[in-house]
Amino acid sequence: MKLLVEQSALAHALAQTTRAVSPQNALPVLAGVELSARDNSLHLYATDLTTALEAELPAEVVEPGQIVLPAGPLTDLVHRLPTALVSIESEGATRATLRYGRNQATLNGYGEERLPEFAQLARDQAMAVRLPAGALADVTRQVLFACARDETRPLLRGAVMELGEGRLVWAATDGSRLSQVWWPLPDHLETPARWVWPAKAVQEAARLAGSEEEPTIWLSPHLVQLAVGAFRLTSRLLEGQYPEYQRVIPQQYLVQCHVELAALRGAVERVGLIAQRDRTTSLRIVHEPGMLEISAVSQDLGHAVETVECRSEGQSLDILFNPHFIMDVLKSLTGEEIVVEFAGTQSPARFREASGSTYQHILLPLRQLV
């Protein structure tokens, strides 16, 4: 392989594609990025076996070929090269030499080891969906934090995307909280369908989509693909029956409070300082008409109590939450005013923006024995 490529284009393409590389690799070669030179372009490919990122950039190819090079060192080096052009020349798959001006660096490759080929998505047999502008960014911000972190239910580590009934819906749940966001999307599917994306695939897709107006994704039963400019993300979808989470969303609430977001967030943040230091401490919310009282008691640290005014309807109520989870949802909300609804001391509560939002978060309270 021998080629000449622009330093800035290569640095950018490496920075984007090598994000697919996982810090923990089952195989050494998965720490690598594959460079393939053919026709007048250089193709980059990196994967963690679940998600693949690829880039295609113009290059003057003198001799076609390919090699896998260590992703981190190559990206760091190319990022720091001082010249406008870089030549890359490989000796088989053993090593490649980068020449820049009169200087050079040689990186060892992985020899005969190749990056595993990633499953191909046949676009002509896949479904194309134009996503609403900013949808992937919203999902990243408002939905992904509710994904499960542990491995006990792998499917819950992903976010579910649903199409049908004139809507696009994204949701994620870890079993004790649920985030859901939706958009009208009239042109699709009479029978609803679901796809569970790995959280990392959503993040990387949102990053690739960037400010792209209405990015198109292709969906097959097992794969999803997004292409933006010279970059392409392909990800396996998670397999299995995602739980019917809609059933946990209360249909009726006993209490509805309209409350200023900044005031509630400030109170929860301060009282949470007491609660969060002590892993056993919960955040208590007491509703009295026109008022929410936020409090926490920590054996070690002390206690705090704040009141926040609200416009509310419904009964008095005393309910306990995980302080981290409450902060997470308050950070994911925007706007001046939010609506907090309680369905009872042991029933899920709902948080949403007051003005025409299509985002809601359902949070299970902590159990109270007495």
Added chain:
Amino acid sequence: MKLLVEQSALAHALAQTTRAVSPQNALPVLAGVELSARDNSLHLYATDLTTALEAELPAEVVEPGQIVLPAGPLTDLVHRLPTALVSIESEGATRATLRYGRNQATLNGYGEERLPEFAQLARDQAMAVRLPAGALADVTRQVLFACARDETRPLLRGAVMELGEGRLVWAATDGSRLSQVWWPLPDHLETPARWVWPAKAVQEAARLAGSEEEPTIWLSPHLVQLAVGAFRLTSRLLEGQYPEYQRVIPQQYLVQCHVELAALRGAVERVGLIAQRDRTTSLRIVHEPGMLEISAVSQDLGHAVETVECRSEGQSLDILFNPHFIMDVLKSLTGEEIVVEFAGTQSPARFREASGSTYQHILLPLRQLV
């Protein structure tokens, strides 16, 4: 204790003083900050037993008294308070309640445990020295990185300050490198004297001095003190005989190179990428008249070689350095051009700025058996 204080002043004072608290504490109470209310002021005090930071801020004291509160939670909480005024009321040394508007938080204190009293510096028996503007900041940037990190020679973990012969000199060495910076300071001492500051004391003093024109420090044989506005730092000095480091500075050099700093730094940074991944790899510098060749070979990763033009005098030479140490000194230098001097393959090299600098760095090469 009962008092009323401005939130912004208290938040700032806590942020400054609680920097004295060490993350690892021998005694639980050392994680605390002491609040003492007397007359019309609130006094804050925190220490790691080596360095103490204090602040004095105006307060409306209703009832004098004092209490030690956990530094981290108190600082975090006060930083987030929404009101202009905060009242603090303690119940003995057991706990204190902060009230802000109609809300409140109570933090547990350390009971009868008190912060150890810090040695007092008697200013009338101490020597006052007006430091040149920016001196402490320069020492932080150009000298402290050469301090030892390990515990084998505790004195080398500090920086030595010398007064005498019309100069103020600061230096630090870890045994394989030495940084030294000096200023003319005509008014002091006929017999030279030395004080070894803990590195943390220099850092905190530089931070306190900030943009203060010519900060005054007070020196006793065992203590140093700096006061800026409402803040005061007092630190123990390190005891012992600091090595006579001047003897390791070569008086004569075989090679002198004038080289563009940015060009050399770029080359060392790129070649260093190869060397730094592999802890056994060194950075090789070869001098030929008019040229420095920088190279590294890593068994695992590959190899790199760059040349940098220079104006040089002296013989050809081949010398090995620790790649991290070379990068450290190149980061500490400023200006367009630097001077690099070699005294031989096994002798210390010197790095300094080309134009009228009073900073120099001496770096011992790695040994070469063959």
